[in-house]
Every structure is written in structure tokens, then in C-alpha cells.
Amino acid sequence: MSCAQFEEASRDADYATHYRQLEPETKTLARQLPPLSRGAVAAVRVYEMRVEPYTTRSCNHLKLHKEVHIQRRAGKWRLEEIREFYTFSGALIASRTESVGNQLSRSGFYAGSTLLPIPEKAPPGRYRVVSKLVLKSGGRTTVLARTSASFQVISRN
Secondary structure, X not given: OOHHHHXXXXXXXXXXXXXXXXXXXXXXXXXXXXXXXXXXXXXXXXXXXXEEOOEEEOOEEEEEEEEEEEEEOOOOOEEEEEEEEEEOOOOEEEEEEEEOOOOOOOOEEXXXXXXXXXXXXXXXXXXXXXXXXXXXXXXXXXXEEEEEEEEXXXXXO
């Protein structure tokens, strides 16, 4: 795919994370995790992410795969996921925030994925994507969990 075709396709691409609750066989693992503490409205016990493929070129998509185990209570609070993209030296390139409370609506294990576009102007090098699950309630923001994954962009030639 040429960079012009990639740019055209990117305009219509869905870059939201789509989570699905995992089947009951994960209940055995869930029993090994500590229960939600009495005063907490939510806790994330597992939050992992991997990138596929690790090495790519500009004008391509990477796929971010995520797994999360959340324990939550009902209430008037919001759950958001913040993705931040960094150069390996630590410079922030971009950030995206999306509401995921409707998708992670009950306690349990979830798997999710999303696309990450690598633009034409992305120079070769190593990069890192950081993802945070945050709870927002009454003007207060609490980071429930954080995960990261690295990838490498190589020259298109």
C-alpha cells in the first residue's frame, strides 16, 4: 500500500479500543485475585498490552492487544483509557483519551484491541506506547493501572 492509499484508508479507520468480556474459564484465575476493598469503587488487577508486529514501516498500522481484569461497583463515575505515544528517548508525540466504562461495565476479564497508525513522517527508531486506565469521579482523577509496550519503525526503503 502506498502512503497516499494509507492516508486515505486512515481517514475511515476506527481507532477506538474494542473490548469483549472473556469466557467463564477465567473465573479460576479471578478467584486467586484479592477482592475489591470495601471503600474502593474499582480496581484493576491485570492490565497488559502487546504490539503486533514489533517491527513496522511508516504508512502501516500496528495492532495493540490488551487484557484487563477489573473489579468495579456501580456508581456515577467514568472510566477512561489514555494512550500516549513516546519516542524511546521520552518525548511525547501524541495522546488519545477514550471512554471505556460502557465496555468494561461489569467485573471480570476483558480482551481488547485497537489499531495504531504509523504516519509517513514517522522517522525510523524505537517508540513506546503507554496506556492508562483512569477513574474520574467528582473532579478527581485516579490512575487505576498502567501498561506499556515498545515497537520499532524501520526505513521504508
